[in-house]
Amino acid sequence: MTGNDLLRWGLAAAAGLGIGGFYFYGLWWTxxxxxxxxxxxxxxxxxxxxxxxxxxLGFWLVIRNDVVSFFFTLAGFFLVRVVLTRTLGPPEDKPGNFITNRQA
Incomplete structure (x- = not known):
């Protein structure tokens, strides 16, 4: 393990945080x-x-370089899920109506 490996894995984890932030915040927004x-x-x-x-696309860009970096990216991705789930919760404007049951 060299300094270059640590840098590459750190960047991969940061990419996972970015991908996860986009994905899960986008889900919350939707x-x-x-x-x-x-x-x-x-x-x-x-x-x-x-x-x-x-x-x-983000995962593909990481995994084409190094499989180990992909696992650091996944770790960052799921870390964002845990953090956003605990911090965001339901939207502020309708805390009791996050997902409504519609009668078709």
């Missing part, structure tokens, strides 16, 4: 706007596709 949206299916589907595309 779910917070579903109830007020005129087209909730489109919002949910488009949000999902954008989040998955960006996440997969």
């Amino acid at each position: 779910l917070g706007r579903l109830a007020a949206s005129k087209h909730p299916r489109f919002l949910l589907g488009a949000g999902y596709l954008v989040r998955v595309f960006v996440a997969m």
Whole structure:
């Protein structure tokens, strides 16, 4: 293990934090706007596709260089999930109505 390895793994973890932040904050943002949206299916589907595309692109950019770095990226990704789940919670404007049950 050299200094270059530590730098590469640190950058990979930072990339995982960025990818995870984008993915999970985007999920929180999307779910917070579903109830007020005129087209909730489109919002949910488009949000999902954008989040998955960006996440997969980020993971691909990391894994093509080094498999070990990929695991540091995954660790950063899931660390963001834990942190954002505990800090964000439901949206401020409707804490009791985060996901509403709609009668079709």
